[in-house]
Amino acid sequence: MKEIKVKFILNGSPIEVLSSPNRTLLDVLREDLGLTGAKDACGGEGECGACTVISNGKPINSCLVFIGQVEGAQVLTIEGITPKDGYHPLQKAFVEAGAVQCGYCIPGAVLVAKALLDTNPHPGDREIKEGLSGNLCRCTGYQKMVDAVHLVIDGGLDD
């Protein structure tokens, strides 16, 4: 199978990857680029959200995108929102609220929360839960994830 060249913007920097076209963005992130924050929990069916990245401002499942489909897109992964020193307010909030247990679903959940707040800075409980409804978690029961988003909205983060 012929490889294709794909150019896109990854975490703010232009990048060109070479890959067989039948690999997903998730495959390329994890296997070629060493960005293992995005995870596979459901076997690539788009049922768990652990592979969530933000593409052109929208949260998407990177397991449901062949690499060729991100040509020209602006892709943001969990590594991309983590500053060199310190943490994104949502990361901080998830940690402080106790929403991180095994942590496997967390990068996806943080990114979907970020995408939610970027479009709607003041969601209510219902909207937060709906926003998170595509991210499965078996450890936490989601309550503290909702608390974490509130911490950011209500400005209750410890400094």
Added chain:
Amino acid sequence: MQDFEFYRPGNLLELKEYLSLPGARVLAGGTDIIPKMRQGKFTAPILVDTSGVKSLDFIEDQGERIVLGAMTTHQQLAESRLIQETNPALREAAASIGCIQTRCRGTLGGNIANGSPAGDTLPPLLIYDAEVLLQSLEGERSLSLEKMILGPGQTALEPGELIHSISYQPLKGKWGSCFLKVGKRSGMAISVVNAAGAVVLDSSGQIADVRLALGAVGPVVIRCLETEKSLLGKRPDQGIFQQASEMVQHEINPIQDVRSTTSYRAHAGGVIAARVLGIAAERAARRKD
């Protein structure tokens, strides 16, 4: 994951050209096709990615009809003021699909091409007499949505054809429409049964026009024509909609599968048929001419 050739056309003509290659299939959002490919339930030697063809991504009010490009995502439909104002059933349906991640990628064209009897956008389109515009290098043709979807996972798409757009006709006068679905859980809910209904009332408050479509109760989404006929000229009330829920039983043919039973789908189909009609009628009554 199977091997395939991948092309990403930058415009509609290029898209048609690639599609005319033997075995070529459209890859739109990918949310249906990619999991199917992993399971070996979909296979194509050539995939043509339509995300670079911006002319397929639009929502337009063309006066007589509202036209939606095939690449319109479910999230775009869910956020569209125009759709809320002309076909709230479609907006409600799109907003109920999957989760934010899949709505941001899943497309209307893809939902139609997938041809699932449980496809949530289908009943709201069916009740608005939706037409599908198909294009290829050879030209174009228009099909009613009914003629487009032939069976579970089967459409009238010929090799080389793509879905360009879907159009529907807004209702006039005192109208209302509504969509409901029954799922097995609230989040990421695949429909066990779904329904879309529309009611138009005349000046005396009687039903002048009524449409009802039920999904996941047969091999294709079913427009319940007999039930519709039986409601014409009547005054909306609980009683007539209750009768409608019984009438639809003669028009639907639900299956038993891992998700639900024939008897439950039949019963629940009737329940939500009555409810969408009731809500549609209320919305119609509230509308100022």
Added chain:
Amino acid sequence: MTERIAAIGRSAIRKDAWDKAAGKALYTADIPVDDLSLGSIVRSPYHYARIKEIDRTEALKVPGVKAILTVDDIPGAKIFGPLIEDQPSLADGIVRHLGEPVALVIAETRTAAEKARDKVKVTYQELDPVFDPVEAAASASSQLHPEGNVVSELHICEGDPEGGFQAADVILENTFHLPRISPGYMEPETSLAVWEKDGTVTVWVSSQHPFTDQAVIAAALDLPIDKVRVKSAVIGGAFGGKEDSSLAILAALGAWKVSGAFRLVNDRRESFLAHPKRHPAQIKYKLGAAQDGTITALEAEAYLDTGAYASYGPAVAMILTETLGGSYRMPNVKIDTYCVYTNSPISGAMRGFGSPQAHFAVESTLDLLAEELGMDPIEIRAKNILKPGDDIFTRVRMNNSAGALAACLEKGSQLLKEYQAVEPQEGKKAGVGLALAAQSMGLGANIPDDSSHKLEWAPDGRILIHLGSPDLGQGLAAAAEQITAEALGLPYDQIQSLPLDTLETPNGNVTCASRMTYMVGNALIDAAAKLVQSLIEQAGRLLEIPAEDLVYQEGKLIKPDGTSLPAVEFISRLAEDSIKLSAESTFSFPYPADTTPQHLPLGMPHVLFCFGAQVARVEVDPDLGTVEVTHFAAIHDVGKVINRQGVEGQIEGGVATGLGYALYENMVRKNEVWVDGFTEYLLPTAVDLPENYQTIILEVPEESGPYGAKGIGEIPLVPTAPAVANALYDAMKVRIFDLPITPEKVLGLDK
């Protein structure tokens, strides 16, 4: 003297949470390794079949394939199993469940491995599978294993059951069916093994029992144990399902074969088919009571479907049996429990371990009994509830911590009334329900259960915990650090748990059975005392002061003249002399000889329990049968809170899993195929949570626990399903005897 905020009882931020939130935490599949081979497993497409031939020729021709292993290539033990060694690492002439591993492909890339996997030609001779454990237990059924289909059976007879039923004014008998459930951890099973140049193998595991993995890997490779090193990677959840070494063994075999690095990752489908599930169970439950509500007799018969291999089946059967009395005095008891092989996927350990199944029967029946007698559900429970000093039918006496049950019931009763007063939405029917739970802690009597951990005082002042049991994500490390901080009077931030490495870490035993905080905490408190003693002795030697004249307090040593010196000064000084300050301690789960009954099989009884109550309010759409849990309260006694947000997190997560058991989850077989993905196996999502949810934590101290603490790991999912089922009955007068509750069943349209 500085003020120290008590380390326990508050919410402490887990130190590993930061890397997890940043996407930097290294789960097994994330660990970067050079020259990595990747694998794929050839799996049986049949439920039950003989293997006639395995032809690897075509598969070996696939470019990039390095080797393909079958059972004959295994140098050492070909079978393993935690209780009964009946599970082949690779099938040996016969396959007993769909998805059973038959061959292992090792290749340069995952793609090549999968291509080759699909080209391995296996010739099978199909046999007739049996899926029903009752049928399988009957002698006429085909025997799946040489010793027959009944893996284990238990027979309990206490008091005079016949007489008890004769004395009863009311007798209720019902059969309950509990479904097959996936633990549903988000990280599928993964293992990475590296064959080192010195002939040893290092294996990273996502596992609850790394030391067991070490032993079975050594056996499979025919190596002495000290040539196998197992390291615990960051674990993405386990819930009992990762007490199975199958993937670790295969990864090690692959690494051995290619003398290099080899990684094996299950996808979600493989995880569903080939890794342990919660036992489906059929429980016939008969309860007799007097007119005043006093239970007079219990008779139960339970069949557990343990699937193709035993795994922890017999142990699950024990806890299921022991918890069939729930939180109540049961004077006359007859129980017969059978753990049976079928051609279904393997059932094994899963959070709750038999107790959720039993409690569904108990707590549903208590409500049925209440209705029959015209009593209210609180009243009947209050009548029979265990109190300190009561004996349960295993002849174990409840200690003071059992006072928590009455407290849980009291609180539950208040909430029940509160929820009853809420007006239902238009068109909906509302109902409330409650359930109690008593969950056992520990592995069971006469099973050796020693948990060793070590503390090391580093020269930089940090206390390093060599934590001998893995943190599965539940927060064991943070609790261990808080307890250590408390014991040493040091800030929590100064304590650091180290990743588990069998080369360096003492054996803390398997992480399971609601006993980790208890065991680890007790061991560390003792180790802390030993560490302090060591410090004092060494400091005394250096200062030339008798040790007994030195006092340790909050990181300082106080001399007889009242002056104090920071302990860290001594640690660095000792480090210069190459003296390491460390202390190891082993805590053994207590089964005091004078109070632990000895009449039951090995592994019974359990002697320590956690207690809780849960209250549910549901609204049902009477026409659609859909059930919404609108209000929910979880009331749990933990003895003593160590990490407040950790305890809350365990409860909230457990409740969500319990709601899944109640309403959504069912791994069924339809048309020869098992449900094997999250599309059809429905886990609760964020919008499926109750809108109004509260956790109420009680602290009734457990004398033998670290600072009075007990377990919380399993119990939060135990009373959930019966609480919801009881609420549903209150709303609709529909009693569900087989989980999950579905709209189809609510309306009687499930056939």
